[in-house]
Amino acid sequence: MTAATGTEPLVRARNVHKAFERLEVLKGIDLDVMPGEVVVILGPSGSGKSTFLRCINHLEAIDAGSIMVGGEQMGYRLKNGHLVKLSANAIALQRRKIGMVFQQFNLYPHMTVLQNIIEAPVGVHGESRASAVDNAKQLLARVGLSDKLNSYPRQLSGGQQQRVAIARALAIRPELMLFDEPTSALDPELVGEVLNTMRDLAGQGLTMIVVTHEIGFAREAADRVVFMDGGHIVEAGRPDEVLGNPQHPRTQAFLSRFL
Amino acid sequence: MSNEHAIAASPSGDAAARDVASAHTPFRYGQLILWIVVGAVVVNFAWIVANNENFGWPVVGQYFFDPTVVQGLYVSLGLTVIAMALGIALGLVLAVARMSSDPLASTLSAWFVWFFRGTPLLVQLIFWYNMSTLFPTLSIAIPFGPTLASWDTNSVITPMTAAIAGLALNEAAYMAEIIRGGLLSVDRGQAETAEAFGMTRMRALWRIIIPQAMRSIVPPTGNQLISMIKATSLVSVIAMADLLYSVQSIYNRTFEIIPMLLVAVIWYLLITSILNVGQGYIERYYSRGERRTGGAAQGAKPAAAAVAGEASH
Ligand SMILES: Nc1ncnc2c1ncn2[C@@H]1O[C@H](COP(=O)(O)OP(=O)(O)OP(=O)(O)O)[C@@H](O)[C@H]1O
Ligand SMILES: [Mg+2]
Numbered sequence: 427m428t429a430a431t432g433t434e435p436l437v438r439a440r441n442v443h444k445a446f447e448r449l450e451v452l453k454g455i456d457l458d459v460m461p462g463e464v465v466v467i468l469g470p471s472g473s474g475k476s477t478f479l480r481c482i483n484h485l486e487a488i489d490a491g492s493i494m495v496g497g498e499q500m501g502y503r504l505k506n507g508h509l510v511k512l513s514a515n516a517i518a519l520q521r522r523k524i525g526m527v528f529q530q531f532n533l534y535p536h537m538t539v540l541q542n543i544i545e546a547p548v549g550v551h552g553e554s555r556a557s558a559v560d561n562a563k564q565l566l567a568r569v570g571l572s573d574k575l576n577s578y579p580r581q582l583s584g585g586q587q588q589r590v591a592i593a594r595a596l597a598i599r600p601e602l603m604l605f606d607e608p609t610s611a612l613d614p615e616l617v618g619e620v621l622n623t624m625r626d627l628a629g630q631g632l633t634m635i636v637v638t639h640e641i642g643f644a645r646e647a648a649d650r651v652v653f654m655d656g657g658h659i660v661e662a663g664r665p666d667e668v669l670g671n672p673q674h675p676r677t678q679a680f681l682s683r684f685l
Numbered sequence: 686m687s688n689e690h691a692i693a694a695s696p697s698g699d700a701a702a703r704d705v706a707s708a709h710t711p712f713r714y715g716q717l718i719l720w721i722v723v724g725a726v727v728v729n730f731a732w733i734v735a736n737n738e739n740f741g742w743p744v745v746g747q748y749f750f751d752p753t754v755v756q757g758l759y760v761s762l763g764l765t766v767i768a769m770a771l772g773i774a775l776g777l778v779l780a781v782a783r784m785s786s787d788p789l790a791s792t793l794s795a796w797f798v799w800f801f802r803g804t805p806l807l808v809q810l811i812f813w814y815n816m817s818t819l820f821p822t823l824s825i826a827i828p829f830g831p832t833l834a835s836w837d838t839n840s841v842i843t844p845m846t847a848a849i850a851g852l853a854l855n856e857a858a859y860m861a862e863i864i865r866g867g868l869l870s871v872d873r874g875q876a877e878t879a880e881a882f883g884m885t886r887m888r889a890l891w892r893i894i895i896p897q898a899m900r901s902i903v904p905p906t907g908n909q910l911i912s913m914i915k916a917t918s919l920v921s922v923i924a925m926a927d928l929l930y931s932v933q934s935i936y937n938r939t940f941e942i943i944p945m946l947l948v949a950v951i952w953y954l955l956i957t958s959i960l961n962v963g964q965g966y967i968e969r970y971y972s973r974g975e976r977r978t979g980g981a982a983q984g985a986k987p988a989a990a991a992v993a994g995e996a997s998h
Contacts, residue, residue: 528877
C-alpha cells in the first residue's frame with residue numbers, strides 16, 4: 427500500500443494560506459501525498475480540514491502558497507515565467523482527475539442513481555453512454571447496490587446514498603479521491619457499510635485524502651495520519667505512531683476524547 | 686430476518702391492539718349533507734344563468750366560432766406564446782446575470798428589472814408603438830462612432846413587433862425574479878458538487894441547477910402565463926386585433942355586449958383550463974425525484990435490506 431519512494435508526489439501543497447475575510451483558517455499547510463497513498467486528516471472542528479480539502483480541487487482559491495495535483499498547479503498556469511489565473515473552464519478541466527465525496531452526499535436528487543453516476547463521465551469526460559452505463563453497473567456492484575440502478579436518491583438510506591456518491595466519484599476514474607467526513611451525516615449503524623467500501627478502495631491502491639472522525643478507519647486504512655489544529659498541521663506520521671503515541675499535546679488532547 | 690424482529694418486538698399478551706387492516710372508516714353524515722347543499726346551490730345557480738335570456742346564450746353559440754373571434758383568439762394565443770417564450774429566455778439570462786459575480790452584469794440586470802417592473806405595461810406598449818416619433822431611424826453604430834446599419838423605425842416597429850417587444854420585455858422582468866428565486870432555492874451544495882466534478886458553469890446550470898429550480902419556477906410561471914393571456918388584451922390600444930378586441934368590434938356593430946363578452950370569457954377560461962392541466966403534468970415531471978415510493982423502490986425494498994445487512998456486518 428505504501429507508495430514507493432522516489433516517485434513524484436501526486437499532491438504537493440506548499441505553505442498554503444487561506445483566510446475568509448479576516449478569519450485566518452489555513453496558516454501555512456505543507457503536505458505531500460504520494461500516488462497510491464491514503465492520508466487521513468484528523469483534527470477538531472473548525473481547524474480548517476474541509477477548507478484545505480476544498481483548496482486541493484480549487485473549490486476555494488488560496489491566498490498564498492501553492493497546490494500541485496498531478497504536476498499541474500491548481501487554478502493557475504505559467505505564462506512567460508509569470509503565474510496567471512486560469513479561466514473557470516480551464517479550472518474545470520483540472521478538476522476532472524479529482525473525485526470528491528461530501529458529508530451531505532450531494533447526489534443530484536432529480537436524477538436516478540444511474541444518471542447520477544454517468545452524468546460526469548458522459549457530459550464532462552466525453553465517455554460514450556454505453557461504456558459509462560457498463561462502468562456504472564460495475565461500480566454499483568462494487569458498492570453493493572446493483573439493485574438500485576433506477577432508484578432516486580430520496581428512496582435510499584443515507585448509507586446507500588453515500589455509497590452511490592462514492593460510485594459516482596469513482597466513475598470519472600479519478601487519480602485522487604477527496605472524502606470530507608463521508609460518514610458524519612450517517613446513523614451509527616450505517617457508518618460501517620460506507621467505511622467498508624472506503625477500506626476496499628484504499629486496498630486497491632487509490633490515492634485518497636480522507637477527512638474523518640473515524641479513528642478506527644484511520645488506524646486500519648491510512649498510510650499516514652495528519653493532525654490539524656488551528657490552521658496548522660501539528661503532527662503527521664504512521665497511524666500507529668500518531669494514534670498510538672501522539673507527541674503534540676493538542677493531538678493527545680484530541681485523541682483522549684476517543685478513548 | 687426483519688419478521689423475527691417484528692415478532693420479538695411485540696409482546697404476545699398484547700390483546701387490546703387489533704390489526705389496523707381490519708379497521709373501517711365511519712360514515713361521515715355531516716360531510717354528505719354539506720356536499721348536497723353545495724351541489725344544490727351550484728346546480729340551481731347554473732340553471733338560473735342558463736335560462737336567463739339576458740345572457741343571450743343563442744348569440745354566444747352563434748358567435749363562438751365566428752371567424753373574427755377565432756382570428757382574435759389566434760392573435761391572443763400567438764402573442765402569448767411568443768412573448769412568454771422570449772420573456773422566459775430573457776428572464777433566464779437576466780436572472781443568471783443578476784446572480785453572477787460580475788458587477789456590470791448584475792447591475793445592468795437589476796436596472797432592467799427595476800425599470801420594466803416599475804412602469805405600467807400599457808405605457809410601455811404605447812411607447813413601443815410610438816417609437817418612430819421618438820427615434821425616426823434605428824441604427825447599429827459604434828457609440829459616438831460611425832453608423833454601421835440603419836432602418837426606418839416604422840418599418841421595424843409594426844403593431845405586432847411593438848406588442849411582442851412590450852409584452853416580452855415586461856414579462857422578462859417578472860420572469861427574471863421568478864427564475865432567480867428558483868435558482869436560489871436549490872441547495873448550494875449542488876452547484877458545488879457540479880463544480881467539483883469539473884462541469885462548466887453553463888453545464889452545471891443546465892443539467893443540475895435548472896432542473897431542480899423548476900419545481901419552484903413552474904407554479905408562478907403558470908400564473909404569469911395566465912396573466913399574460915389576459916394582458917394581451919391590452920394590445921388592443923395599439924390596434925392589434927386580439928380576442929377581446931374582436932368581440933368588442935362585433936358588439937360595437939350588434940350591441941350584444943354581454944353575449945359577446947361571454948364568448949371571450951368562455952374562451953379565456955377554456956385556455957386557462959388547458960394550461961392548468963399542462964402545468965400539472967409539468968409539475969409532476971419536475972418532482973419526479975421527490976416521491977419516496979416510486980415503483981422502482983417498492984420492488985427493490987426486500988433486496989435492499991438484504992444488501993445493507995450484508996454490507997454492514
Ligand atoms: N465560506 C466560508 N466563509 C467564511 N468562513 C468560513 C467559510 N468556510 C469555512 N469558514 C470558517 O473557517 C473555519 C474552518 O472551517 P472548516 O470547515 O475548514 O473546518 P473543519 O476543520 O472542516 O471543521 P469540521 O470538523 O467542523 O467540519 C471555521 O471557523 C469556519 O467557520
Ligand atoms: Mg469540515
